Amino acid sequence: MRTEERREHLRTALVDAAEAVIARDGLSGLKARDLAQTVGCAIGTIYTVFPDLDALILAVNLRTLLLFDATIAQVRTGSGPAGPSGRAARSAAIEDLVRLAVAYLRFAREHPTRWRALFQHRRETAPPDWYLREQGRLFRTIEGPVQVLCPRLGEAERALLARSLFSATHGLVSLGLDEKLMSLSEAVLRRQIETVVTAIGRGLIAQDSAKGQP
CATH class of the missing domain: 1.10.357.10 (Tetracycline Repressor, domain 2)
Structure with a gap:
């Protein structure tokens, strides 16, 4: 899988995971560590796709x-x-x-x-x-x-x-x-x-x- 495809796959996975958390627990339940564990990546990797959690929340x-x-x-x-x-x-x-x-x-x-x-x-x-x-x-x-x-x-x-x-x-x-x-x-x-x-x-x-x- 090419780098750009991997980034897009990770982006979709992160939005899916964040969407599920917000739908279940609201914004207060959204934690970078938990998201990273859910999608199987390092915490720092999240910020190679989104500049911050604000940008991820906007996507959701x-x-x-x-x-x-x-x-x-x-x-x-x-x-x-x-x-x-x-x-x-x-x-x-x-x-x-x-x-x-x-x-x-x-x-x-x-x-x-x-x-x-x-x-x-x-x-x-x-x-x-x-x-x-x-x-x-x-x-x-x-x-x-x-x-x-x-x-x-x-x-x-x-x-x-x-x-x-x-x-x-x-x-x-x-x-x-x-x-x-x-x-x-x-x-x-x-x-x-x-x-x-x-x-x-x-x-x-x-x-x-x-x-x-x-």
């Missing part, structure tokens, strides 16, 4: 983002260019936002440690561009319904609003799943999300309509 988190992307890709949406128009389009857009938010809740419940690792990982430097691009792709999924609700918004405003909607949903999910704070049942938490996201959607419609009045 990228897999988590891709898994989440696959989850929301299954959400059937009715808004958009091929969907209804007028009032029906706006109603469909709100329903899409609710479905996306509920899908986020479902993902967090099904993959709690991997989901938490996305937000618990702290870096001294900004994430690399490839990671930010993947995050941005997920936010653009939210931008579609937002554009239907607020067609007068510019691109930058729409992107900011999509991130704000995500933050609101994430806050509800984080608090609702925190056993030390409230730990709500899935049914109650889902109703909370549906209520809040629907209210935000209706508010955006009213705000956009007001902008269009002379």
